[in-house]
Amino acid sequence: MLEVENLDLHYGQSRILYEVSFQAPKGQITTLIGNNGVGKTSTLKAIAGRHPASAGTITVDGTLVRLTTAFQAANAGIAYVPQGREVFPMMTVEENLETGFACLPKTDHHIPDHIYDLFPVLRDMKARRGGDLSGGQQ
Ligand SMILES: Nc1ncnc2c1ncn2[C@@H]1O[C@H](COP(=O)(O)OP(=O)(O)OP(=O)(O)O)[C@@H](O)[C@H]1O
Ligand SMILES: [Mg+2]
Structure with missing residues (x-):
């Protein structure tokens, strides 16, 4: 691979x-x-x-x-999970997730439900700034 x-x-x-x-x-x-x-x-x-x-x-x-x-x-199919958290602290949870759109065509610019199903707390905290989440939530 x-x-x-x-x-x-x-x-x-x-x-x-x-x-x-x-x-x-x-x-x-x-x-x-x-x-x-x-x-x-x-x-x-x-x-x-x-x-x-x-x-x-x-x-x-x-x-x-x-x-x-x-x-x-x-x-190219490579996902990198960094050693640190590396969220954008001043951007909201939703905006942090949207940074992943850069590699997708415009028609796919929506956050799939299964992301929020995996981490339900993020659905409730969509508008909260990344830097204001707990370590695990980040
Ligand atoms: N941005 C950087 N500029 C200069 N040197 C760096 C930089 N990042 C890492 N290094 C140096 O490169 C070497 C390798 O670092 P690296 O972060 O790849 O190690 P690592 O194996 O991941 O270590 P650890 O187990 O501590 O995470 C180290 O000597 C480190 O000091
Ligand atoms: Mg390392």
């Missing part, structure tokens, strides 16, 4: 990833384990298009992807 080959990543002059390669097969859960600061989040950021890789390839279902924006990643 996902194949990463020889991935390099830099922050400025600092090289963080050195030729990282792995596969994540369909139908299985693949776990990346390592000490703090070894580059797990950086690897995921490169896959999700959140930080550019300096070298290497990322293949999803046999298609080479080179992502530079979050909506390109979404279109």
Whole structure:
């Protein structure tokens, strides 16, 4: 499903990833384990298009992807759940959910009911600012 080959990543002059390669097969859960600061989040950021890789390839279902924006990643079938909460604190719950529209055609710009069925509290708190939710609600 996902194949990463020889991935390099830099922050400025600092090289963080050195030729990282792995596969994540369909139908299985693949776990990346390592000490703090070894580059797990950086690897995921490169896959999700959140930080550019300096070298290497990322293949999803046999298609080479080179992502530079979050909506390109979404279109390629990649969802990234960040380590932090990363909600937009000054925007409402509804507006936070609407940020996901960027990768969809205009006709699909509505929040599906099943989102609120999964997290009913969000339905009641649609108009509340993201930053005013509890940690778990965020
Ligand atoms: N934005 C950044 N700018 C500069 N260096 C960074 C940046 N983000 C992370 N780093 C550095 O890159 C290295 C890898 O960080 P990364 O966040 O990928 O580690 P991690 O494996 O996810 O760690 P943890 O288990 O603590 O979450 C660390 O040395 C970190 O200090
Ligand atoms: Mg991390």
